Amino acid sequence: xxxxxxxxxxxxxxxxxxxxxxxxxxxxxxxxxxxxxxxxxxxxxxxxxxxxxxxxxxxxxxxxxxxxxxxxxxxxxxxxxxxxxxxxxxxxxxxxxxxxxxxxxxxxxxxxxxxxxxxxxxxxxxxxxxxxxxxxxxxxxxxxxxxxxxxxxxxxxxxxx
Amino acid sequence: xxxxxxxxxxxxxxxxxxxxxxxxxxxxxxxxxxxxxxxxxxxxxxxxxxxxxxxxxxxxxxxxxxxxxxxxxxxxxxxxxxxxxxxxxxxxxxxxxxxxxxxxxxxxxxxxxxxxxxxxxxxxxxxxxxxxxxxxxxxxxxxxxxxxxxxxxxxxxxxxxxxxxxxxxxxxxxxxxxxxxxxxxxxxxxxxxxxxxxxxxxxxxxxxxxxxxxxxxxxxxxxxxxxxxxxxxxxxxxxxxxxxxxxxxxxxxxxxxxxxxxxxxxxxxxxxxxxxxxxxxxxxxxxxxxxx
Numbered sequence: 001x002x003x004x005x006x007x008x009x010x011x012x013x014x015x016x017x018x019x020x021x022x023x024x025x026x027x028x029x030x031x032x033x034x035x036x037x038x039x040x041x042x043x044x045x046x047x048x049x050x051x052x053x054x055x056x057x058x059x060x061x062x063x064x065x066x067x068x069x070x071x072x073x074x075x076x077x078x079x080x081x082x083x084x085x086x087x088x089x090x091x092x093x094x095x096x097x098x099x100x101x102x103x104x105x106x107x108x109x110x111x112x113x114x115x116x117x118x119x120x121x122x123x124x125x126x127x128x129x130x131x132x133x134x135x136x137x138x139x140x141x142x143x144x145x146x147x148x149x150x151x152x153x154x155x156x157x158x159x160x161x
Numbered sequence: 162x163x164x165x166x167x168x169x170x171x172x173x174x175x176x177x178x179x180x181x182x183x184x185x186x187x188x189x190x191x192x193x194x195x196x197x198x199x200x201x202x203x204x205x206x207x208x209x210x211x212x213x214x215x216x217x218x219x220x221x222x223x224x225x226x227x228x229x230x231x232x233x234x235x236x237x238x239x240x241x242x243x244x245x246x247x248x249x250x251x252x253x254x255x256x257x258x259x260x261x262x263x264x265x266x267x268x269x270x271x272x273x274x275x276x277x278x279x280x281x282x283x284x285x286x287x288x289x290x291x292x293x294x295x296x297x298x299x300x301x302x303x304x305x306x307x308x309x310x311x312x313x314x315x316x317x318x319x320x321x322x323x324x325x326x327x328x329x330x331x332x333x334x335x336x337x338x339x340x341x342x343x344x345x346x347x348x349x350x351x352x353x354x355x356x357x358x359x360x361x362x363x364x365x366x367x368x369x370x371x372x373x374x375x376x377x378x379x380x381x382x383x384x385x386x387x388x389x390x391x392x393x394x395x396x397x398x399x400x401x402x403x404x405x406x407x408x409x410x411x412x413x414x415x416x417x418x419x420x421x422x423x424x425x426x427x428x429x430x431x432x433x434x435x436x437x438x439x440x441x442x443x444x445x446x447x448x449x450x451x452x453x
Contacts, residue, residue: 002166003166003167003168003169005169021166022166022167022168022169022211023163023164023165023166023167023169024163025163025164025198025202028163044162044199044202045198045199045202045203046195046198046199046266049263049265052265058239058268059264059265059268060265060268060269061195061265061266061269063198063202064194064195064198064199064266064269065194065198065269066169066194066198066213068169068171069213069215112264112265115264116264130350131263131264133263133349133350133351134262134263134264134265134266134351
């Protein structure tokens, strides 16, 4: 028994129409159906944050949402951050501060921080620490991620890299 | 893992939900999905039918009505967090929300979902106990109202029976002069607490405690309102000594053990959290009294 639906989603500005099994999670839809493999699947139960994407501008765990629930919604994934092959300010700061080692958590971190910096352009270090509790990183010890975020916030306020 | 196949339903209206619930076998209601989806991914739950409530607009509201606040079961935690009504009328709930999961889970998680899952230490369950919540449960037979004190039927189990759903939560708002505090101890920020304590306290013109409410979570299957401790505080001027006495009484409340946390440790935390919640609520109440 497989229950199917047709859905239309906009991902990083491109509109896709697909038939999906209703049991397919959003992250599997992004990776398998749309072949956007930048979003990672970590724990599949909402703990690690690796699969974080923005749905209508809000960060969500895409392993805890069904693809069918994203019908007619707008999604931003890590593939939508760079402009014309150029890393955006936050991504560039991650590189400059060595904020990743294995890179598995990075796409989720970037998406969480994209929403956070949009809503909090002048964050304190403690606010950055708090928002990062929703994303696990086992390599960096978080310090380089926090410094990259604070640096990115400053550069975004100044409007340049 | 991945969920098993199920038939997906996405009704728009409450009566459609109630109809589906009364006719479908092995159906589950999907709210924010922050607990149900992991359980389906793990195949702890294998429903034949999934009824998605996310399109039922009638379940998404927050309104203040005199001394009460009504919250639709599908109102997202994020909506509560950013509501100006909440900030104005019920700041303690904002304080508690700060400890609920993470930003990404609050963006999806709902008030009703948290109550129906009924984790013993969930912050929103604690708040509903402190604010004497009344829960409206709908079914084909009509609506009934259950108080939070009667809602729990054991560990992770509520009164909601087959064919029923939680539709609305009505909270008694704190008084404008109520000092408030929500404190908890958890291993990591965003985890469910081991023990949490909330308190509302109001002082009269003489500075004596005129009204006080306490809710303790994490000691058993449901939050505890220690009415004897509350009553013993009335009429006293807030002081370290009376709070130590109250905390000592909280230390005596019977508590559960599990593989990670012993009953003795939970009781120890109940003492510390009660002391902190009362001290902070008293300080806050004194400030409010001075402003007036």
